[in-house]
Amino acid sequence: MKTLLPTSTAGSLPKPSWLAQPEVLWSPWKLQDEELISGQQDALRVSLQEQQQAGIDIVSDGEQTRQHFVTTFIEHLSGVDFENRQTVKIRDRYEASVPTVVGPVSRTRPVFVEDARFLRQQTGQKIKWALPGPMTMVDTLYDDHYKSREKLAWEFAGILNQEAKELEAVGVDIIQFDEPAFNVFFDEVNAWGIKCLERAIEGLKCETAVHICYGYGIKANTDWKKTLGSEWRQYEEVFPKLQQSNIDMISLECHNSRVPIELLELIRGKKVMVGAIDVATDTIETPEEVADTLRKALQFVDADKLYPCTNCGMAPLSREVARGKLNALSAGADIVRRELSA
Numbered sequence: 001m002k003t004l005l006p007t008s009t010a011g012s013l014p015k016p017s018w019l020a021q022p023e024v025l026w027s028p029w030k031l032q033d034e035e036l037i038s039g040q041q042d043a044l045r046v047s048l049q050e051q052q053q054a055g056i057d058i059v060s061d062g063e064q065t066r067q068h069f070v071t072t073f074i075e076h077l078s079g080v081d082f083e084n085r086q087t088v089k090i091r092d093r094y095e096a097s098v099p100t101v102v103g104p105v106s107r108t109r110p111v112f113v114e115d116a117r118f119l120r121q122q123t124g125q126k127i128k129w130a131l132p133g134p135m136t137m138v139d140t141l142y143d144d145h146y147k148s149r150e151k152l153a154w155e156f157a158g159i160l161n162q163e164a165k166e167l168e169a170v171g172v173d174i175i176q177f178d179e180p181a182f183n184v185f186f187d188e189v190n191a192w193g194i195k196c197l198e199r200a201i202e203g204l205k206c207e208t209a210v211h212i213c214y215g216y217g218i219k220a221n222t223d224w225k226k227t228l229g230s231e232w233r234q235y236e237e238v239f240p241k242l243q244q245s246n247i248d249m250i251s252l253e254c255h256n257s258r259v260p261i262e263l264l265e266l267i268r269g270k271k272v273m274v275g276a277i278d279v280a281t282d283t284i285e286t287p288e289e290v291a292d293t294l295r296k297a298l299q300f301v302d303a304d305k306l307y308p309c310t311n312c313g314m315a316p317l318s319r320e321v322a323r324g325k326l327n328a329l330s331a332g333a334d335i336v337r338r339e340l341s342a
């Protein structure tokens with residue numbers, strides 16, 4: 001029987017302390033070479049087991065093999081020089097030193113395909129795999145070759161399509177593209193961002209998702225959120241076109257955010273991964289709080305299309321807090337399931 005309100009996470013989960021320093025974003029690996037690969041596989045097993053113990057229905061690798069959700073992917077491409085760094089403003093928000101695009105970009109080898117195959121071997125549950133979205137990739141680089149955000153995004157979309165097809169072939173059920181940049185560059189999203197995403201999913205038979213959030217709970221993001229006023233209406237700018245797109249699911253932030261819940265009406269018909277867990281605080285939600293967020297979302301999302309989820313990745317949290325939040329998500333979803341089937 002099909003599970004009602006299947007739970008999942010936006011993507012990343014904390015890493016064990018023997019693999020990388022916990023509670024630090026983008027923290028360097030503690031192992032190298034062969035030891036790193038087997039360490040990452042062990043971490044993936046642990047992360048999977050924690051999701052299973054919490055009763056999460058759609059599981060992931062917890063992003064145990066990547067340091068950064070965009071950069072790790074780009075490291076596997078040619079045409080990008082990681083020695084040649086420039087300072088750019090990411091998502092119009094904070095400055096960072098980033099690699100430079102110096103020539104035509106291409107995928108010289110599969111990026112996550114072996115990791116996905118490994119995850120597939122560990123479980124018969126539905127698995128979701130996250131990839132960076134084309135626009136967010138462009139926004140994390142300095143482009144000295146194409147000199148056009150749109151052109152570079154189209155190139156990345158083609159590369160992501162190659163990777164996505166191989167992920168599908170090893171048994172990934174849902175491929176998710178992380179596009180936090182969709183919450184910032186509305187004109188570009190509507191002009192070419194969504195089209196690039198459709199190029200990235202071309203020909204796929206598995207389900208596809210886009211994750212649009214307000215970011216990890218890091219200072220640059222929490223400071224930015226303070227400037228957004230009492231209502232966060234960013235989704236309103238991109239939802240109408242996303243509703244018309246071929247993307248199956250939309251993953252978004254709800255709990256503790258100032259997103260007016262009625263904006264969900266704009267994507268009626270899509271499957272929605274409703275963020276019912278705040279990743280910017282160590283406070284663990286109660287199951288009743290989770291249930292409350294889900295009940296609100298149910299006013300605008302049909303029950304068979306609602307997927308309880310986290311607002312964003314949980315990599316920067318302690319493992320204990322992340323575990324508590326996964327348990328709360330499951331328990332909260334369970335409350336609403338019982339109400340729906342009563």
Ligand code: ZN
Pocket residue numbers: 010180211212213214215216311312313
């Ligand atoms: Zn996110």
